Amino acid sequence: xxxxxxxxxARLVARQHSEEGLDSVLRVFTQSLKVVTxxxxxxxxxxxxxxxxxxxxxxxxxxxxxxxxxxxxxEDQTDAEIADELASQGLIxxxxxxxxxxxLSGGALIPGTYxxxxxxxxxxxxxxxTGAAPAxxxxxxxxxxxxxxxxxxxxxxxxxxxxxxxxGRLGGKGGAQAFxxxxxxxxxxxxxxLEGLPADASLEGYLFPDTYxxxxxxxxxxxxxxxxxxxxxxxxxxxxxxxxxxxxxxxxVTLASLVEREAQLxxxxxxxxxxxxxxxxxxxxxxxxxxxxxxxxxxxxxxxxLSGDDLFYDSPYxxxxxxxxxxxxxxxxxxxxxxxxxxxxDTPYMYFVAKGDTGEHAFAVTSEEQDQxxxxxxxxxx
Numbered sequence: 560x561x562x563x564x565x566x567x568x569a570r571l572v573a574r575q576h577s578e579e580g581l582d583s584v585l586r587v588f589t590q591s592l593k594v595v596t597x598x599x600x601x602x603x604x605x606x607x608x609x610x611x612x613x614x615x616x617x618x619x620x621x622x623x624x625x626x627x628x629x630x631x632x633x634e635d636q637t638d639a640e641i642a643d644e645l646a647s648q649g650l651i652x653x654x655x656x657x658x659x660x661x662x663l664s665g666g667a668l669i670p671g672t673y674x675x676x677x678x679x680x681x682x683x684x685x686x687x688x689t690g691a692a693p694a695x696x697x698x699x700x701x702x703x704x705x706x707x708x709x710x711x712x713x714x715x716x717x718x719x720x721x722x723x724x725x726x727g728r729l730g731g732k733g734g735a736q737a738f739x740x741x742x743x744x745x746x747x748x749x750x751x752x753l754e755g756l757p758a759d760a761s762l763e764g765y766l767f768p769d770t771y772x773x774x775x776x777x778x779x780x781x782x783x784x785x786x787x788x789x790x791x792x793x794x795x796x797x798x799x800x801x802x803x804x805x806x807x808x809x810x811x812v813t814l815a816s817l818v819e820r821e822a823q824l825x826x827x828x829x830x831x832x833x834x835x836x837x838x839x840x841x842x843x844x845x846x847x848x849x850x851x852x853x854x855x856x857x858x859x860x861x862x863x864x865l866s867g868d869d870l871f872y873d874s875p876y877x878x879x880x881x882x883x884x885x886x887x888x889x890x891x892x893x894x895x896x897x898x899x900x901x902x903x904x905d906t907p908y909m910y911f912v913a914k915g916d917t918g919e920h921a922f923a924v925t926s927e928e929q930d931q932x933x934x935x936x937x938x939x940x941x
Contacts, residue, residue: 627675627676628650628676629672629673629780629783630645631787632672632688633788636668638657638658638668639658641688642654642658642661645684649677650675651684656681657684660681660682660685661685661689664682666686666690668689669690672772672774672780673688675687709730710770710772711771711773713725713766713770715891715892716816716820716890716892718890719761719762720739720856723735723738723739726778726781729773729775731778732775738778738781738782741779741781741782745783747762750765752789752790753765753786755807756809761887763887763889764813764815764816764888764890764892765785765786766782766789766891767786767788768891768893771785793897797897809888812892813887813888815832815888816888816891816896817845817849818835819892820862821911823918823919824918824920827919827920828895829902829903829904830903830908831911831920832896832899833903833904833908834909834911834922835847836903837909839884842882844882845878846879847878848865849889850876850877850889851869851870851877851879852865853876853885854876855872855874909929910922910926911923912932912937913937915936915937921936
């Protein structure tokens, strides 16, 4: 091999080594660049994730976190209805999430009034209303002076004063007057069925008769519970029927309160409702004894027995002397009496009279028939 050939070979080998060294440097540089890029991206992603988590957490945390909210669970309510109520009060964001968590818990709704708080998690709420978690503890000093709660049964046809007296009798804080004050001062704007009601109008008729567990120390909570129950019981279908009849909810409740005080037999409610509706539609006076009793009622006798002279008592509630409906309901009617007004019997009757003390009534189409029934069942002591 010649000298020139050796030199060419040496240069070729040197070039190859040089190129290999450059490739090696480029590979190292590229790999380093990848590492730096990945690290940088990781930092960006991590920072973005932390920001997003913080932002989401801030959105999920209500500004009024910790604020107490009263929720009443009634006997026949479903988890879907409770979910809607929780959402409307701002306690949950997703009704579907609540229903899913409720089903996963395997628990059952326990009727009662619960103190929940804004910001509680869905599982916490589910645990509370299914009994898996204890209710909030009342202050120790309050527990020593009065019971935390008590059961109360409000019969159909009671007036507000009777409910107040029962609240006081069972140990409610402040007695009957505190309950009456709570009824008077309650925030009505949270109940759509009270829209349009004059500010000075009584809430008679809207304190729904039922069995409740009352808070012994807060009459306002109890009034909210009663009104909430009314709103739940007066269903969308019933509201639609009210509109179809050309009535307002107040009209229906007022008529239902008359039915409640007159009808003692369940099967007579739709007939008595039909008579009152017919009288009203035809421009007759309602001639309803309970309206006079309501006007004359006093603490020692809220529903006094009437004399003939009482029918001339001067009161806007006296439907023997005043045309049309009384100014408002005269008692708190139950569901059956409200339904009787919304779905009355179709009868020709315009009159009725009690058959003595049996609770049954005799019905009549004409005034002559009515006079005969009065003679038979009242004047002769039947």
